[in-house]
Amino acid sequence: MNYRFLLTRRWLSFLVLAVVVAAACAGLSKWQMDRRNQAVAEIRRVQQNYVKPPVPFEQVEQYFSVSDPEIKWTTVTLSGRYLPQDQRIVRNRPNNSAPGYEILVPFRLGTGDTVIVDRGWLPIGNLRSGYPDVVPSPPAGNVEVIIRIKPSEQALEGRTAPEGQLPSIALPVYAKQLEYPLLTGSYGLMASESPAPDVSPQQLSMPAVQEGSNLSYAMQWLTFGILAFVGFGHAARQQARIAKEEHEDQRQSGSHDPALQVRREDKARKRNTSDDEEDALLDRLGL
Structure with missing residues (x-):
């Protein structure tokens, strides 16, 4: 072909x-x-x-300043106190497909460093649009918290939030709202608190x-x-x-084949002409 x-x-x-x-x-x-x-x-x-046993903050301190993907979900023990006056609510945080919020609270360690602890999740409220109905307070005084490391999220360009809220867990954005230094590489997702309060936000599900x-x-x-x-x-x-x-x-x-067809027609015309001439000659001869 x-x-x-x-x-x-x-x-x-x-x-x-x-x-x-x-x-x-x-x-x-x-x-x-x-x-x-x-x-x-x-x-x-x-x-x-x-599921690894928790390690002291001092062993992973650098990862709260600069995140490392390989350290994500590492369990860490923190000792210090919450700073509830600078608490923030993060909007649009689903949990098991349910819409809601996450609660961030600065945590001042005994070393003087301040990290962010995500205390958990709250469902959307019915009393006021855009807010949970109740935000449980963190324990006062010295607290031991077990957290799992998560890296800071990206800032959502063009997204804003009401006062006291954040559109994402972008720690550099959060740090600009505080009057003291904040470690902005990673934050801690709370697993437990001691002493435990009477009411706590709902813990986020395991990935x-x-x-x-x-x-x-x-x-x-x-x-x-x-x-x-x-x-x-x-x-x-x-x-x-x-x-x-x-x-x-x-x-x-x-x-x-057009060319072949033309040749055939020419031959046919020639044959017809010869026949006509022959007939005319016979007529003149009286045959």
């Missing part, structure tokens, strides 16, 4: 389209694989760090240790990219087959 038609502008355009589709699918496949790799790394950190569907999505996008070339190849083969059949039909019947 002849594939010279692939060099025409029309088929080159089809090839470019197939390449673009395949490249887009490959990019989406890589994006899904990157998300899957992030999920696997997070699962590994949870499994390694979440899921399931990869999700990213791997299957990545394979699907990769398959779609391959199918773009398969479809192009199939269409080209069909076009070549059709062209071959048309060529064979023309060769067998000649009915589709």
Whole structure:
């Protein structure tokens, strides 16, 4: 079969389209694989760090200044006191798919450093829009808190919050609202307090240790990219087959060859002219 038609502008355009589709699918496949790799790394950190015995603050102090992803979920013991006058409520924080808030309170350690403790989650309130109904107070005086390290979040550009609230747990943004230094690399997600208060915010659930569907999505996008070339190849083969059949039909019947048709008509006209001249001659002779 002849594939010279692939060099025409029309088929080159089809090839470019197939390449673009395949490249887009490959990019989406890589994006899904990157998300899957992030999920696997997070699962590994949870499994390694979440249930380990707590370590003293002094062993991980540097990670509260500069976060390290590998330290996430490490359990740490803090000793000091809460500074409830600078407490903040973080908006739009779902827990098990339920909307609500998280409560952040600065915690002054015996070393003089101040870190942020996320005391837990509260559901949306019914008394005042945009606020929880009740915010439990932290224990007064000296407290021992067991927390799990989490890195500071990114600031949400263009997002604001009412006074006493934050749109995200962006520690540098929080630090600007305080009159004392704050360690802004990581904060602590509270696991327990001693002495325990009568009422506490709800503790956040342990992170899921399931990869999700990213791997299957990545394979699907990769398959779609391959199918773009398969479809192009199939269409080209069909076009070549059709062209071959048309060529064979023309060769067998000649009915589709314009040049051959003209030659046949010329021959027919010549035959007709010769016959007419012969008849005229016979008439003149009286035959």
